[in-house]
Every structure is written in C-alpha cells, then in structure tokens.
Amino acid sequence: MRTAVCLQGVDTPGEFEANVAEIDRLGYDGLWLTDSSLHSRNCWSYLTLAARVAPRLTLGTAVTNPVTRHPAITAAAAGTVAEISGGRLILGIGAGDRPLLALGRKPSRLADLEASVHALRALWTGEHVTVDAAGFALRDAHYRFPPAADIPIWISATGPKTLELAGRVADGVILLAGLHPDGIRFALDHIDRGVAQAGRTARPEVTVFAYGAIDDEDESAAFAAARTIAAWFPQTSPVYCELAGLPSDLIQRVRERYAGGEFQEAARAAEELPDEFVHRMALAGGSAEARGHIRALAGLGIDHLTVFPLGPDRMRTVARFRECVTTELGEPAREPQLQGQP
Numbered sequence: 001m002r003t004a005v006c007l008q009g010v011d012t013p014g015e016f017e018a019n020v021a022e023i024d025r026l027g028y029d030g031l032w033l034t035d036s037s038l039h040s041r042n043c044w045s046y047l048t049l050a051a052r053v054a055p056r057l058t059l060g061t062a063v064t065n066p067v068t069r070h071p072a073i074t075a076a077a078a079g080t081v082a083e084i085s086g087g088r089l090i091l092g093i094g095a096g097d098r099p100l101l102a103l104g105r106k107p108s109r110l111a112d113l114e115a116s117v118h119a120l121r122a123l124w125t126g127e128h129v130t131v132d133a134a135g136f137a138l139r140d141a142h143y144r145f146p147p148a149a150d151i152p153i154w155i156s157a158t159g160p161k162t163l164e165l166a167g168r169v170a171d172g173v174i175l176l177a178g179l180h181p182d183g184i185r186f187a188l189d190h191i192d193r194g195v196a197q198a199g200r201t202a203r204p205e206v207t208v209f210a211y212g213a214i215d216d217e218d219e220s221a222a223f224a225a226a227r228t229i230a231a232w233f234p235q236t237s238p239v240y241c242e243l244a245g246l247p248s249d250l251i252q253r254v255r256e257r258y259a260g261g262e263f264q265e266a267a268r269a270a271e272e273l274p275d276e277f278v279h280r281m282a283l284a285g286g287s288a289e290a291r292g293h294i295r296a297l298a299g300l301g302i303d304h305l306t307v308f309p310l311g312p313d314r315m316r317t318v319a320r321f322r323e324c325v326t327t328e329l330g331e332p333a334r335e336p337q338l339q340g341q342p
Contacts, residue, residue: 001298003325004030005318006062006209006308009041016046017053019315024054026322027331032062032092032174032306035069037099044077051085060090062174062209062306063156066116067096067108072141074116075123079148087149091120092174094156097236108135110165117153117169124148154207158237160190167194172205175302178233178281179210179293183240184300207304208297210290212283213311214320219285223275225311226284230277231258231270244280246273283307283317290324298329 005023009016023031031050035043047059059081064074074091082089093116096107108116112135119138122129126147131138154172157163166173167190177187188206195203212226233240234254241251250272258269270278278284283293297305305325309317 001302001325001329002029002304003322004028004032004058004060004207004304004306006032006034006306007314008034008036008039009043009046013046013049017049019318020050020053020057022315023318024057026319028057028318028322030058030060030090030304030306032060035061035064037068038102039099044081047081047089048084051081051088055086058088058090059085060154061092063092063094063154065094065096065100065108066112066136067100067105068103070136071116071119072123072138075120075148076143078120078151079124079143082148082151090152090154090172092154092156093117093120094174095162110161112136113155113162114165114169117155120151120153124151154204157187157191159239163187163190164194164197166204167191167196168198168200169194170204172207174306175206175208177208177237178240178244179208179283179297180240180244180280181296181300182243184208184297184302186239186243188300188302205303207306208302209306209308210283210293210297210321211281211308211310212317213309213313214283214285214287214290214317214324215311215313216286216320219289221311222286222317223278223284226282227270227273227278228267229310230273230281231267233281234258234269240281241277244277246277283321287320287324287327290321291328294324294328 005028033043043061078091095113112133115133119131124147128140128142129138152171154174155166155170156174157166158176175187177183211229213222215222231254234251235258238251254269254272283290307321
C-alpha cells in the first residue's frame, strides 16, 4: 500500500520546502496540496516548489474545483506543473466545499464537475473544445503550446452521487469518509456502482484521507487537534455520521452550529460530539490507535493511505504515521507514482 501526505499551504515557502524534503526522506510516495481560496497560499506555486525539492514524490491537488478556477485555467496550470515535474502530477478535483461560501459561491453541480473532467482531458490531448455547461463555457478552446502529457484525474468524493461519478470517470478517488470500516465500505460500494454503470473492468484507485494527529506523549493534545474535523461530517455528509452511530438529533445540532468555512472553524460545534465518534472519524490519539485504523483500512481493499496532519506539530504526526504504516504493513514500496488507469 502506498502512502502520501496532504498539506495546506499555511507555512512560509522555506518551511514548506523543508517539510516536503522531510516527507520525501521519510519514504512517502506522494504529496497532496489543498487548493482552498483564501485559506492558504497558492497551490500551484507551492507544487512547483515541491517539484524542485522532492524529485521523486508524486504531486497532486487535493483538491481544486471548477467554481473558483475555470477548467481551462486549471488545464494550463496542471500542464505546466506536469511539465516542470517530469510527469509526476495528479489533478485532484472536486465540487468544492464550505470555503466557497466566503466567495459568495456554491459547490459545483455534479454535471459541471463531470463536464470539467471531460474538457480537461480533451484540452490535454490537443483537441479544439467547445462546451456549454451550466457553470462554465469553452469556445473552440485549445492549447497554443504542446499539449500536456497524460495527467491522471482523481475526484474527491464523499456523497453517494459523487462517489458514483468518480467510479464512472475518474482515474482515482480521494475518499473523505472518516476511518471507520462501515463508512469506507459504504463509499466503496458506491464507487463500484459507478464502475458498473460505465462498464469499466476495474475500480479506479482509491486513497483514504486520514485527518488528525498522533502524539504518544500527549494523546489528549492529539485528540484536541483532531476534534474539529469530526464536525465537518455532519455538515457535509451526515450519512457517515449515521453509519458511525451518531443520533440524528445530535447531527442536526452540529449542523446548526457549524454553517461553513474551513473545518478548523468548527471548534464550537465539535464540542457537541462524543469522544467515540471523533476516534472513529479521525486520528485522535497515539500510535496504537493509528495502527488499529491502518490495520482495518488495509483489509478493505484500498490502494493508498494519505495522512492529513492537524494541530501544532504536524510533522510529528507525519513521522509517526509513516512508522505506524511500516509497523503494520511492512516497508511500503517506494513507487514514484500514485497514478490510476482510466
């Protein structure tokens, strides 16, 4: 099983480069970087830095969207970083999330997300593209420089309809479903439905995002760092809360207290959540708990694990997560690609 780290562009360029170099040294296979409008630095600039600092890591956006960035702009940005990195880029894309509210926008319709995937691929093959989607348009759009190499497109998915879309058209799936096996199985079943709808012969590759913190010296600090991400699920995809046993009235209370924004802004709503639920949805303790999650996830047939470190000492979590994977699964192969097949 391959491993990756997802970072937000919250560090200075020098700090970011040092962290990326350490991620490479620790033996991870890939690096994902968020694209979150006003909440972090520009992802394409930082992916360019990462391409120079870590010449082995696969690089990806986790994730961009067709609302804040027109697909043609994304096509050019992704093609540029793919060229700079020697073909190591994955385009992670999704419908968009709560931060769009600060821009007066709503997440993309699924039809627009699917149209953007097809448009991106067509542009990268050098086609002249005309599209009239609800959220964007292209008029005889085409590259005026050599088209990009084949860039895998991974769709970020949580809800059933997006999971099925990913199963139909994506090269890979970024799965945001918590860490409890019932939720992961639910998500994989919906991906497989999309695979069947499209008549594909195999499920696209899947990475599960493990948000949270690992701290063997202070497990309470790790729990505190992870708690806010648990409040993201009632607002964004309550089905996983139901599968994890959260009562419907509590789901509603959390939704009322967390209207939007980055998950770090959900601290007040997260106070409502029972400890057991937080532990089921996130890394929220020491290495022993993390190894339990890794062991359970490895038995579900996923292809990759991605740690999304939270809290004040994110690189400690990155190091501990790598150690836990090695302890549970042996030394993972240091493959330079996370790429799926169409």
